[in-house]
Amino acid sequence: MFSHFFIQTKRIAVIGAGASGLPAIKCCLDEGLLPVCFELSESIGGLWNYTPEARDGRGTVMKSTVINVSKELMAFSDFPIPKEFPMFMHNTLVQKYLEMYAEHFNLLRHVQFQKEVVWCEPTVDFEKTGKWTLKIKDIKSGKIINEIFDGVMAATGHHTAPLLPAFDGQDIFKGRTLHTVQYRDSLEFSEKRVLIIGIGNSGADIACELSRVSSKVVLSTRSGSWVIQRIGDKGMPFDMLGTTRAVQYFQKCLPLSLLNSLTEMQINARFDHEKYGLKPNYPPRAQDPLISDEFHLRIANGLVQIRPNVQHFTGSSVVFVDGSVYDDIDVVIFATGYKIGFTYVDKKVTESRDNVVDLYKFIFPPNLTKPTFSVIGCVQPLGSITPVAELQSRVATRVLKEDVQLPTRKQMWEDIYQKRQELAKHYTHSLRHTVMVEFIDYLDELADIIGCKPRLCKLWLTDPRLAYACTFHPCAAYQYRLTGPLPWKGAREAIFTQWERTLFPLKHRTMKETNETHTRFQYFIMLCTMVTVVTAILTYILFVGHI
Numbered sequence: 001m002f003s004h005f006f007i008q009t010k011r012i013a014v015i016g017a018g019a020s021g022l023p024a025i026k027c028c029l030d031e032g033l034l035p036v037c038f039e040l041s042e043s044i045g046g047l048w049n050y051t052p053e054a055r056d057g058r059g060t061v062m063k064s065t066v067i068n069v070s071k072e073l074m075a076f077s078d079f080p081i082p083k084e085f086p087m088f089m090h091n092t093l094v095q096k097y098l099e100m101y102a103e104h105f106n107l108l109r110h111v112q113f114q115k116e117v118v119w120c121e122p123t124v125d126f127e128k129t130g131k132w133t134l135k136i137k138d139i140k141s142g143k144i145i146n147e148i149f150d151g152v153m154a155a156t157g158h159h160t161a162p163l164l165p166a167f168d169g170q171d172i173f174k175g176r177t178l179h180t181v182q183y184r185d186s187l188e189f190s191e192k193r194v195l196i197i198g199i200g201n202s203g204a205d206i207a208c209e210l211s212r213v214s215s216k217v218v219l220s221t222r223s224g225s226w227v228i229q230r231i232g233d234k235g236m237p238f239d240m241l242g243t244t245r246a247v248q249y250f251q252k253c254l255p256l257s258l259l260n261s262l263t264e265m266q267i268n269a270r271f272d273h274e275k276y277g278l279k280p281n282y283p284p285r286a287q288d289p290l291i292s293d294e295f296h297l298r299i300a301n302g303l304v305q306i307r308p309n310v311q312h313f314t315g316s317s318v319v320f321v322d323g324s325v326y327d328d329i330d331v332v333i334f335a336t337g338y339k340i341g342f343t344y345v346d347k348k349v350t351e352s353r354d355n356v357v358d359l360y361k362f363i364f365p366p367n368l369t370k371p372t373f374s375v376i377g378c379v380q381p382l383g384s385i386t387p388v389a390e391l392q393s394r395v396a397t398r399v400l401k402e403d404v405q406l407p408t409r410k411q412m413w414e415d416i417y418q419k420r421q422e423l424a425k426h427y428t429h430s431l432r433h434t435v436m437v438e439f440i441d442y443l444d445e446l447a448d449i450i451g452c453k454p455r456l457c458k459l460w461l462t463d464p465r466l467a468y469a470c471t472f473h474p475c476a477a478y479q480y481r482l483t484g485p486l487p488w489k490g491a492r493e494a495i496f497t498q499w500e501r502t503l504f505p506l507k508h509r510t511m512k513e514t515n516e517t518h519t520r521f522q523y524f525i526m527l528c529t530m531v532t533v534v535t536a537i538l539t540y541i542l543f544v545g546h547i
């Protein structure tokens with residue numbers, strides 16, 4: 001009768017207090033679990049916690065980094081970003097938002113700073129208990145202690161361990177070399193001749209920044225890249241225009257090849273990627289997008305020069321694969337991405353080979369007999385990581401609480417292989433495309449597991465205004481707090497007011513309001529969706545209904 005008084009709260013180790021670890025802590029608390037978070041540094045924020053000096057084992061943004069996802073699409077599901085914050089935030093404001101989140105939900109008291117988890121393995125009685133032993137090092141004293149936990153949520157990110165290429169002659173190069181993980185600002189590079197290798201978002205951001213101060217900036221790329229912008233038609237955030245259920249539905253109706261051709265036309269209308277020497281030999285939707293509003297301007301100004309891949313280094317020059325040479329180089333910056341790995345976890349639990357991870361839904365190691373270990377934030381969404389990490393945490397904590405059961409080991413492996421095949425079909429082969437997920441599809445998939453996916457059919461009947469907003473407005477995380485476990489009563493209002501919060505920070509000079517936020521593209525999508533739905537209903541009535 002009194003047994004529930006004696007049920008012990010499960011203690012969960014959360015590793016890392018960044019953008020993935022913080023929602024993990026919060027979800028533990030929401031579900032009545034007791035989180036104990038270990039954070040290597042002295043404050044929260046992970047990558048967003050900018051530090052002027054580079055430190056081993058830790059990555060941070062560069063001083064000028066502005067996030068390339070709009071604020072509404074990066075907000076947590078029950079904590080909108082203040083309307084005063086700009087639509088694309090400088091890294092200091094992203095950090096501020098994470099601090100506000102931690103403070104609002106009182107998360108800091110669960111974080112132990114300057115504690116490094118150096119090892120994590122199942123206990124000897126794991127088959128029975130599902131428990132874990134963690135070796136935790138106190139950074140200040142160097143002392144290592146063992147602690148036992150009922151579950152582990154590993155939220156250490158995947159942008160810390162640099163991926164470094166090995167070109168012929170690299171070891172005899174006389175100039176300075178560094179990886180972007182060590183880059184902070186342009187100060188040291190003034191008047192230098194710089195070579196940047198790699199054309200991800202880091203390479204492009206650094207090239208733009210250095211083009212203002214360095215004497216020459218060359219960016220070498222082996223594949224090229226499609227470049228999209230933050231700001232779309234009418235000055236609206238490009239991602240908000242594209243990340244709606246209606247757009248997603250419309251895109252799914254088209255063959256991928258047609259969709260790629262249309263996207264290529266749209267991207268090239270801004271600037272022709274072939275003429276700018278950027279065009280890759282794969283279509284736009286086959287890559288993690290490079291998001292920059294100024295990269296092409298820097299190339300047009302001659303301040304950034306695009307060259308092909310490096311063939312070999314000499315004392316102070318490089319020879320590119322087309323035989324051209326760039327000499328008297330002072331600095332080479334490797335913007336070549338990161339290695340995914342869990343150096344602190346027993347390899348029998350999970351490991352990464354060439355950035356490929358064996359995780360069910362990119363969260364759970366499939367071979368464990370007890371699902372008490374989860375990885376949070378080891379995905380690359382076409383959108384922001386924050387709402388994704390939050391929903392992963394909601395799933396993982398409900399599994400830890402045993403409210404949700406995972407499928408059989410065989411089914412989990414089938415799902416992993418199927419995802420891998422889809423990735424191979426969709427994306428070009430690259431170490432940076434091993435954990436890609438489509439934003440809405442993946443969120444819906446996770447939401448299905450715990451029952452918080454918005455029920456659109458029901459909504460169209462009961463609350464058409466909300467159904468309309470969920471279909472045609474950006475799919476921000478609030479949609480996953482309308483229904484299911486732990487709904488948030490502010491979610492409906494937050495969905496209606498997304499555009500208001502987005503545009504508010506632009507209003508420093510009062511103008512006559514037109515309230516026009518939709519673009520021609522959006523009206524086109526609405527029309528297409530309506531036509532498709534009406535056609536589907538008519539087809540059903542005419543043909544299927546009669547059978």
Ligand SMILES: NC(=O)C1=CN([C@@H]2O[C@H](COP(=O)(O)OP(=O)(O)OC[C@H]3O[C@@H](n4cnc5c(N)ncnc54)[C@H](OP(=O)(O)O)[C@@H]3O)[C@@H](O)[C@H]2O)C=CC1
Nearest residue numbers: 066067068165198199200201202203223335336337430432
């Ligand atoms: N403002 C923002 O919000 C920013 C966000 N980011 C994010 O951080 C993450 C990491 O980005 P980033 O650091 O750019 O890394 P990425 O992995 O995205 O890009 C790495 C680049 O290096 C190239 N490369 C890798 N290995 C080699 C090699 N051996 N030889 C030649 N080229 C090579 C890749 O080419 P290939 O494509 O051929 O593999 C690719 O062009 C991304 O998710 C990015 O979106 C980064 C910076 C700013």
